[in-house]
Amino acid sequence: MGLYLALAVPLEDDSYTVSVSWNFEANYPLPSNYTELILPFVLASGSRSERQFNRRNAYEIVERRFASYGLKGRQCLLRTICETAESPLRHNGLVGDILHIIFTPSSSADENLHPAYRTAEKRGRRGQNCRSFYPKCPLGLLDMIAPFAE
Template identity: 40%
Template sequence: MGLFLAIAIPLELPKTNVYLSYNFEANYNVPENQTTYEYPPIISDRSLGINRKNVYDALEFKINSHGYPGRECLLRTICEASEYDLSGNGVLGDVIHVLLSPTASRSENLSPEYEEAETNGKSNHNCAKYAQNCSISLIGLISWLGNADLKCNTLTSITITHYPLFSF
C-alpha cells in the first residue's frame, strides 16, 4: 500500500495546458493477518529526526537546485506567508502556516533570520528587503491575493487557488 501526493501548478503558456508538478510517494506494508498486532504496542524512544531546521535545509536545497538563492527565497516566503492570516484556507492554509511560521514550534536552534522574517511579515507587512535578494515569490506561485470584501480598500485575505491536475 502507499500514499501518493502531487502538487500541480499550471504554467501560463498560450494555447497549451502545461503543469509543473511535484510528486511525493510513501510506501508501507499492510499487516497480513490479525496476529501481526501486539498489545501493548511497542513504542520506540527514537524520534524521527524531522525538525524545522531539517525541513528548512531541504527547502533551501530544493530552491537552490532550481537556480534561485535558497535561504533568501525561503526568508521571503516566510515573510510573505506571515503577512496574511491563512486560517480560512483549510488544511492547506494550516500546513503552510505551520511550515512557514518558525515561532509555531519550540526553539530548534534556528538562525534568528527566520524569526525576524516572520516578525517583519506579521508586524511591519514589509517584505521588500527580502524581495531584493530573491526575484521569485513562491507564495505568489500558488496563491491569489485580493480583497475578501469588495467594499474594503485594503488587502484582507489570501486565497489559495487549487488547480486540477488534468484539464480536458
C-alpha cells in the first residue's frame, strides 16, 4: 500500500507552463493477518517509537526537505511556523487547514517540542517580523505559495 501527496504551485511565466512541486511518498507493507493490525500499522516497522508519527517526526522531515534545497532547515521551519501564525491559512480550503495544523504547534497536545517552535508561533501571533527573527532563511514556504493563495 502506498500514499502519495503532491503539492504543486504554478509559477508565473507567459511563455512556459512551469510548476514547483513537493512530493511526499510513503510505502507500507499490508498486514498479513489480523494480529498485525496494531495501530498505527501503516507508519513504520521497527520499534514502537519509530512507528509513531507525531509533530516532532513531521518537523524533522520538513527540516530535512528545506536542507535538501540548500536552506537552513531549522531556521526555515521556524520562519514558516511564525508566518503561519502571523497569517493563518485556514481560509484556504483543505490545503490551508492541513498547513495550519502542521505548522501550528499549539494545535495539538504538548509533545515536549523544543521551545523554539512555540516561540516562533508566539512571535507570529504578536505580528512580529518573522523574516527579521529568522534571517538565515531567505525564502519561506509561504513565500512560495502566497501569490497563488489570493
